[in-house]
Amino acid sequence: MTDKKPLITVNELKIHFPIGKKNMWKGEQSVVKAVDGLSFQVFPSETLGLVGESGSGKTTVGRAMLRALRLTGGAITFHIGNQDIQLANLSNSELRKFRSHIQLIFQDPYSSLNPRMTVRDIIAEPLEALGLCSSREEVDEKVRAIAERCKLNLEYLRRFPHAFSGGQRQRICIARALVCDPEFVVCDESVSALDVSIQAEILNLLQDLQDERGLSYLFIAHDLSVVSHISDRVAVMYVGRLVELATRDRLFNHPMHPYTRALMSAIPKVSKGVVFKPESLDGEIPNPAKLPSGCLFHTRCKFSQSVCEAEPPLWREAEPGHFVSCHFAEDLAEKLSAPQTQKKPKRADRKETQ
Amino acid sequence: MTMSNQDSHINEDDTDFRTEDAKYFTASQWQLVWWRFRRHRMAMFGGCLLLIMTLMGAFSGFFSPYDGTDRDRYYVLGPPQMIKFWDQKGASFRPFIHGTKTERDPETLAQISIPDPDTRHYLKFFVRGDTYSVLGLFDGNIRLFGVEDTKIHIFGTDDLGRDLYSRTLIATGTSISIGVIGVMLSFVLALIIGGVAGYFGGIIDSVIQRATEIVRVVPVIPLFMGLAAAFPKDWSSTQVYFAMTIVLGLLGWPTLARRIRGHLLSQKNEDYVLAAELAGSKPARIISRHLLPSFTSYIIVDLVITFPYTILAETALSFIGLGLRPPSVSWGILLQDAQNIRAIEQAPWLFIPAGFVVVAVLAFTILGDGLRDAADPYTVSKG
């Protein structure tokens, strides 16, 4: 996979939001560094999972990749056909035409569909807005094809969104995103708002569509286990920076960054007849307007040393295809095995230890 | 793949849909609004009242027996004549009124008219009367009812002997039409100004906001006093009518503009608007296909609520003499005649136009309430 040419290269992406008023005298402006120097690649036909908790900046990354936000620094380059397209340099009209290559599936299936348009019109929007088809019949044909593929009954095309449940609406969103055959789709917490029994169906559908069409996904979520199922590679973010990026199997079996380990051990797990107690991580996510010095995670890290507070660690390829940003990544990987979680003690046992 | 098993389950479910649901699911925004609105009986009632009023005002020539300038010398400042179906002489299928005779009032020694129980004048329907113009398009002379040999005044007459009922109907037409035209003008202005401010934001928005505030602050009464003085004396009453309408329209846009801007601002950030942008829609398409339909129903509510203000404004201004001039007839002009002690003491029927104003404003308000509740048919709780 690392030999293939990437579809998207992100280099030192920075997105800062100004907060408060500009200080008139000093000309300073305090900023929130929502995304602060991300570098990664997305390859054709793969799913890159992006995991993080609140305040990590993962949604901002997703929006930036569609240029729904202005970049403060860095570059996002698309390699489509034989061209290299710098996203930030596109003019407004060029950007508009480029939209057929990149799409987004939103988190909230209720607010992302215009309640006043029929399903057919909603799905047809990209085709009609961009003038991709030569006739109305062609539009209708494409809409029907994608609707069927997303398992939406053709009857539904005449209906309005208020007729549908969350899962069905999400399928309408998927159909809309894929009708113009994009190469890249950002799934921004696309299953988080759905009931568990529906989530699985949508995830399966997304995977099937990827296999058929050679799409790439950036799958943004806060739920590690959901991300793990659909992703080929996974990236972990913490307060605006990437802390680890590896193939899924490597990340889950040999995580190197203490935050990744903490995330994994915090999930209540049930497996093979045993219930595992989640390990909690002390402290709170730092205030993004007042970030700690050095490594952003050092305030909560069990293994932090003085260098962690002094210097921010570099984003480096510790092993082929496995990137991490921690001073002690290799040492920790040696000393600790895969995160062990304790078995949950039975209630009677618990009382005895009181 | 194990999909086929699941497929058959899903397809089976669809045939379980009830047919009433199908109607609901394919209902457009307007159908949903109408269904919700229908449930408000008060609002429907208000709407019907307004409809009746508007029709009677628009076709005032047909519904009234005389045109508003006819003078009845025999029935000056006369009370309303009751339409009866029976009197001391017996019952009658045909409605009638009593004739009148003049007498000297024992206290004031003035000539007054009182009903004469010995004469009956039967009502005739669809009579030929004076010519009138229908909506300015063509002329007609069939009137709904009338009497032979004498005149019928079901609301009484004023001090020039003019039939109050006919004048009230004409006034209804005038007042409501001023309301409509004024509001339409305000609306067009508000749409453009508020729309630009809301969609583009930034400096454009700030500048427009300040301009809006300046216009809003202008005090209405002194302005109209100035205008009343400024309207040339030789302008016909029709010209004054249009001028007033335009001025009312020009003053009414700030509130509407603010509302439109507010709607735009709130809808602009909705996910589905972003989705439209990401689908490659140009701003014009986003505004027309996505944003405008999202608040049209709210705007209609805003308009309906603004009507009464415009109508009241015209009524009030005409009432104090700063608005329309005779021989134009509006509710305000009619109420000018009621502005004195003599009216309260001796001719309280001159206040009947006030009743029309009250009913119209109340009806608009109730209608607006009902529409507002129905305007957003999509607020259903999720999950």
Added chain:
Amino acid sequence: MTDQNLSLPDDILCRVRNLRIQFKTDEGVMTALEGVNYDIPKSGTLGLCGESGSGKSVSTKALMQLLSKNAIVDPASQILFRKRDGSVIDINSLNPGSRETRELRGGEIGMIFQEPMASFSPVYSIGNQMSEAIRLHLRSDGNKITTGIEGRKLSKAEARKVAVEMLDRVGIANASLRFDQYPHELSGGMRQRAMIALALSTSPSLLIADEPTTALDVTIQAQILDLLQELQDELGMSVVFITHDMGVIAQVSDIVAVMYLGRIVEQGTMEDVVFDSHHPYSKGLIEAIPSLDKLDERLKSVPGDIPGPFDRPAGCSFSNRCEQRIAGLCRKIAPDYAMLNDHHVVRCHLYNEGSGA
């Protein structure tokens, strides 16, 4: 009105029998709960697991008499609760506005919600709101603070002391400072802790936790679950934990009830339901959860959608999505409960004797 004949076994704090709740809506009367039965063990945790429309939250609101005005609770339903003084009452027979109900609500029965921001008023400080609850439910008999109804009302200073201690107990640093802060000044995790402190400051014997960690990050969720466990052990209180996350249910529950469309479809000890589930829906829920063990396998999903409140199938409520449906039976006739062992109950024709499965 306490019925002298009501009684509960010693190890059960609350017993719900035949709870049937309907709601009057514009579109008609919809049934939210159809005859639900469960027991809340003393000092133990009942996990209520279900998705939207299952009725899990509605049943607990009935416990607190917090249902909206258009709710109709069947008078034949019983909610037996053992009060602190030992007497057993039927909560369903109480008037929602009565003094007895108000003493229970917030006093003996506490509740915490999913969205802490929604349960704190933004215009009063945290401390103010906690003091209000504390002074309503706790009394002082001169020496110590009790939960009885005798004694005088607590002073503001005394209430503050109790509140600050509680905030400290739930792990909020600088509790005294935080007491005077407003909800928006606290982070999500801290607000949730504050809400727990608020609910527990009156030492309730039953705590209802309605999706308390669903909106939290997973690392914070782990902290909160730990905290709840500690406090439960310390206070010996019972907990009803409502969630749709089977992993969390397995973590916290002693007894689990799986709900679907207003009915309990499977119920038993946690081990029974999670590791030995029988009902097709429970099995589907468990298998649909992505877990880190079976990463390469395709996720098994539960097909179809949850029917709307007016589209409920006759017969078994799960029949239109069930892959193991028995033709001619499941859609027409609602299944009875089948006892798999002393505690494990399932409601499915597959396990009913005499249905020829």
